[in-house]
Amino acid sequence: MKQRILILLMLSFLLTVPAASAGCINVTETLMEFNGTNGVFTIYYDIEILPKIYIIAFGGVNIVPEVEAQFASFDKEDVRIQRLDYERAVVVVKNVSFYNKGYYFHNPHNFGMNLSKLVVDPPDRLPRTYLNTNSTQSLFYEENSTGQELLPSNNSPLADFR
Numbered sequence: 001m002k003q004r005i006l007i008l009l010m011l012s013f014l015l016t017v018p019a020a021s022a023g024c025i026n027v028t029e030t031l032m033e034f035n036g037t038n039g040v041f042t043i044y045y046d047i048e049i050l051p052k053i054y055i056i057a058f059g060g061v062n063i064v065p066e067v068e069a070q071f072a073s074f075d076k077e078d079v080r081i082q083r084l085d086y087e088r089a090v091v092v093v094k095n096v097s098f099y100n101k102g103y104y105f106h107n108p109h110n111f112g113m114n115l116s117k118l119v120v121d122p123p124d125r126l127p128r129t130y131l132n133t134n135s136t137q138s139l140f141y142e143e144n145s146t147g148q149e150l151l152p153s154n155n156s157p158l159a160d161f162r
Contacts, residue, residue, distance in 0.1 A: 024051040025066050029117045034141060037104060039096035043067060043089045052086055060084045067091065073112040096136075103140050110135045 024047055031042040047055065047063070055063065064081065067089045071079045078094040097106040114134050121127035122141040130137070 024048045025063055027070070027116065029119060030070065030115050031119045031121060032136065033121045034097060034104065034106070034123055035092075037095050037097045037099060039093045039106075041070075041091045041093065043070065043091065044087065045089070047086060055086065063089075070111055070113060070115070073110045099143070102143050104143065105140045106136065106138065108135050108138055 025045040026047075027043055027045045029044045031044070033040045033042070051062070064084070067081060067084065068079065071091060071093060074093050074096075080092050080094075081089060082092050083090040096109060097104040099105075111134050114132060115130075116132060118130045118133050118136070119127050120130070120136060120139070122139060124142045128137075
């Protein structure tokens with residue numbers, strides 16, 4: 001009898017956590033790097049403990065909409081989540097810049113929401129930090145001759161969000 005009650009309590013808990021996980025992430029910083037014409041965004045966030053337990057058990061499908069919400073103003077087909085774990089997400093957005101005669105040009109893009117901290121790190125100069133902004137700034141940068149793929153090398157366990 002006690003086992004049945006415990007199982008029912010656990011099932012009811014697991015069924016209510018997905019509803020509670022909406023709005024559970026607190027974005028602390030968004031880092032924008034460039035890989036050719038593409039933008040590589042690393043979104044750092046904190047997750048409350050109950051949704052974190054749910055994500056560990058069942059994957060991160062419930063936080064994907066919150067991560068994608070930052071990129072609502074971009075063409076949905078150009079936005080792809082590369083990594084998703086308990087502390088950050090890596091999102092690649094195609095064609096945020098264009099190439100012309102050895103330089104890449106980046107026009108401003110709106111996020112459709114206010115970002116508390118945006119760090120823009122072009123390959124040829126020091127990063128710039130913008131506080132309480134809802135868009136990127138215009139900039140240009142030289143062609144990156146290293147040709148290296150820009151993704152974090154951290155081998156942290158990834159949440160299953162597909």
